[in-house]
Amino acid sequence: MKSIILVAVMLIGIAALSMAMTIGFCVSTLNNPYFVSFTNGAKAEAQLLGINLIVMNANNSNSTQLNQVEDLIQRKVDAIILNPTDSDALVPAVIAANKAGIPVITLDRSVNGGTVAMYIASDNVEYGKLEAQYAAKLLNGSGNVVLLTGIPGASATRDRTKGIMEVLSQYPNIKVVANQTAKFDMATAMSVMESILVAHPDINAVIAENDEMALGAIQAIKAAGRSGIIVIGGDGIPQGIQAVKNGTEAVDIAQQPYKMAALGVSAAFFVVNGINLSPTSLSMPLFPVTKDNVDQWIASGD
Amino acid sequence: MTLSNGFVRKYGVIFGLAGIITFFAIESPNYFFTASNFILISKQSSINILLALGEMFVILTAGIDLSVGAIAGLVGAVAAGTIVATGNLFLGLAAGIGIGIAFGLINGVIVAFAKVPAFIATLATMSAITGITLIYTQGEPIWNLPSSFDFIGQGNLADIPFSIILMALAFVCAWIILDRTKYGRHVYAVGGNIKASRAAGIKISGVLVSVYAISGLLSAIGGIVLASRLGTAEPTAGSGYELDAIAAVVLGGTSLFGGEGWVVGTIIGGYIIAVLNNGMTIMNISSYYQEVVKGLVILLAVMLTSFGKKYWNE
Numbered sequence: 001m002k003s004i005i006l007v008a009v010m011l012i013g014i015a016a017l018s019m020a021m022t023i024g025f026c027v028s029t030l031n032n033p034y035f036v037s038f039t040n041g042a043k044a045e046a047q048l049l050g051i052n053l054i055v056m057n058a059n060n061s062n063s064t065q066l067n068q069v070e071d072l073i074q075r076k077v078d079a080i081i082l083n084p085t086d087s088d089a090l091v092p093a094v095i096a097a098n099k100a101g102i103p104v105i106t107l108d109r110s111v112n113g114g115t116v117a118m119y120i121a122s123d124n125v126e127y128g129k130l131e132a133q134y135a136a137k138l139l140n141g142s143g144n145v146v147l148l149t150g151i152p153g154a155s156a157t158r159d160r161t162k163g164i165m166e167v168l169s170q171y172p173n174i175k176v177v178a179n180q181t182a183k184f185d186m187a188t189a190m191s192v193m194e195s196i197l198v199a200h201p202d203i204n205a206v207i208a209e210n211d212e213m214a215l216g217a218i219q220a221i222k223a224a225g226r227s228g229i230i231v232i233g234g235d236g237i238p239q240g241i242q243a244v245k246n247g248t249e250a251v252d253i254a255q256q257p258y259k260m261a262a263l264g265v266s267a268a269f270f271v272v273n274g275i276n277l278s279p280t281s282l283s284m285p286l287f288p289v290t291k292d293n294v295d296q297w298i299a300s301g302d
Numbered sequence: 303m304t305l306s307n308g309f310v311r312k313y314g315v316i317f318g319l320a321g322i323i324t325f326f327a328i329e330s331p332n333y334f335f336t337a338s339n340f341i342l343i344s345k346q347s348s349i350n351i352l353l354a355l356g357e358m359f360v361i362l363t364a365g366i367d368l369s370v371g372a373i374a375g376l377v378g379a380v381a382a383g384t385i386v387a388t389g390n391l392f393l394g395l396a397a398g399i400g401i402g403i404a405f406g407l408i409n410g411v412i413v414a415f416a417k418v419p420a421f422i423a424t425l426a427t428m429s430a431i432t433g434i435t436l437i438y439t440q441g442e443p444i445w446n447l448p449s450s451f452d453f454i455g456q457g458n459l460a461d462i463p464f465s466i467i468l469m470a471l472a473f474v475c476a477w478i479i480l481d482r483t484k485y486g487r488h489v490y491a492v493g494g495n496i497k498a499s500r501a502a503g504i505k506i507s508g509v510l511v512s513v514y515a516i517s518g519l520l521s522a523i524g525g526i527v528l529a530s531r532l533g534t535a536e537p538t539a540g541s542g543y544e545l546d547a548i549a550a551v552v553l554g555g556t557s558l559f560g561g562e563g564w565v566v567g568t569i570i571g572g573y574i575i576a577v578l579n580n581g582m583t584i585m586n587i588s589s590y591y592q593e594v595v596k597g598l599v600i601l602l603a604v605m606l607t608s609f610g611k612k613y614w615n616e
Contacts, residue, residue, distance in 0.1 A: 020413045028435065029535045030441040031436065031441055031536075031538040032441070033441070033443065035441070036440070036441040036442055042508050044318055068328065087485075102576055149589075152589060152590060178586050179586070179588075180583055180586070180589055181589035185536075185538075186443075186532055186534060186536055187528060187531075187532055187536070188529065190532060191346055191579065192583055194345075194346065195342070195579070195583035195584055196348075196579045196583060196584075197308075198333050198334075198338070198339050198342060198580075198588070199330065199334075199583070199584040199585075212536075215532075215534070216532065219531070219532055219533060223456060223457075223531075238535065239443060241447050244444075302595075
């Protein structure tokens with residue numbers, strides 16, 4: 001018994017002395033390969049820098065995430081890296097962290113209030129624009145397009161749709177014959193696309209605001225025995241990249257969630273060590289992956 | 303026998319479906335009102351109807367099973383994962399179905415013996431099962447499945463989609479069990495009047511455990527069809543599916559208080575939901591409005607059936 005107490009005291013002492021930085025990492029969800037890769041990138045960088053990373057998954061719930069941030073503030077972490085479930089709902093959490101003197105880094109999505117030491121994300125408007133630009137190019141400027149949008153009300157959905165519509169409006173001969181939400185979900189996309197295929201015998205392209213939905217659309221097209229429909233997705237999840245290699249997906253606007261999160265962790269490391277970063281926002285590049293460059297993309301290991 | 307009371311309740315739901323179909327047929331005669339679209343609607347409703355049939359067994363006993371969607375998701379993942387790991391289709395299917403029945407039994411035992419209200423018990427298991435699925439899949443989808451697995455959700459048997467055949471088989475079995483066996487009578491009795499059932503010597507706990515196990519089994523089949531349809535087992539598959547399953551049961555005229563319900567009604571309820579989704583998408587009605595319409599239709603249907611029941615009984 002005495003030796004156990006001694007060991008415990010020693011361990012506590014060592015922990016106190018090592019003064020490892022503790023950073024809270026609040027991810028919006030872990031049920032998507034994109035966010036799994038995202039979190040893995042953060043964990044890897046944290047390990048490299050000797051940071052104690054506390055990963056919290058909000059399961060797409062605003063209230064859960066608010067509670068998680070508050071918990072982290074209570075635990076007096078050195079910094080909070082936040083991937084907000086919603087750009088507006090998480091503002092009070094950021095303000096609370098500001099008041100407690102804890103620096104906040106936002107990743108992949110922004111918050112519309114509070115002070116953030118660093119914001120790293122892909123530009124979702126650009127994401128949408130790229131999807132539409134490739135669609136227009138592959139359609140030679142004319143054709144019938146189906147649009148599958150993400151979770152209604154999410155900032156990614158709003159921004160990507162904005163980008164898509166901005167570009168498509170420049171092509172008077174491209175008609176959006178159907179515009180339905182598939183909530184970023186594969187099963188929903190398949191069901192919705194099946195019904196759309198019934199109503200529209202002549203579809204030339206499908207623009208889906210992420211890979212999960214693109215893959216669902218591809219399944220629907222396959223089930224209906226239709227062909228010659230160009231499918232465009234994004235995020236660059238492994239299944240999507242495979243679809244590009246197979247030729248079922250024409251373009252995949254790949255993101256780099258792993259690198260984005262790793263950058264976020266190292267940014268937090270610098271901020272906690274008193275280094276003010278400039279600029280305070282960083283736009284991650286997007287990589288349109290097509291059949292021509294898919295092998296290089298796979299080789300680049302992201 | 304154990305038929306539900308009130309002709310109005312029964313025929314009301316048939317008229318409801320007929321009315322909705324008529325509406326869409328007028329709005330889109332060339333696309334909606336075709337044989338191939340009806341086959342599609344049947345395919346699209348098959349997963350929900352499988353879950354709803356299981357849910358019906360539970361609701362007839364005045365219980366509720368909120369875990370059907372979560373079980374469907376876990377089973378899809380386990381079946382797919384087992385097939386990928388062992389290369390054996392039947393092992394995967396057996397593992398999946400086994401897991402579904404196992405969790406159904408767990409639900410049943412908690413409700414029957416721990417006397418936890420079904421709502422709470424299945425809410426808790428739903429949460430736990432969702433977590434288990436995430437742990438099992440590590441948040442990654444399971445894909446690159448063999449075509450033999452894909453056949454379940456994507457293949458045809460004699461030109462009829464296999465998923466429709468599965469749904470039809472489940473319907474026939476459920477109807478025979480509930481309408482033509484002593485066990486079925488016991489299910490209705492436990493929900494209708496538990497005291498009288500106990501007095502009559504019916505083993506209440508046996509009935510309760512078994513209906514949840516049946517619900518687990520049907521959720522498992524639904525989960526396998528879902529993963530097979532997509533060719534992918536997603537970590538969050540089935541999430542929210544319990545709502546449509548319960549809606550189908552309620553739309554079909556089954557009482558949430560137990561003791562009355564009509565198996566054909568559940569099928570019609572499932573079709574109402576599928577027809578609404580399909581018809582509104584064909585008409586390209588905005589997604590925002592689709593949710594409102596669906597909610598209103600369900601509300602209206604339930605109000606009419608309970609109204610009709612009141613009027614008929616008075």
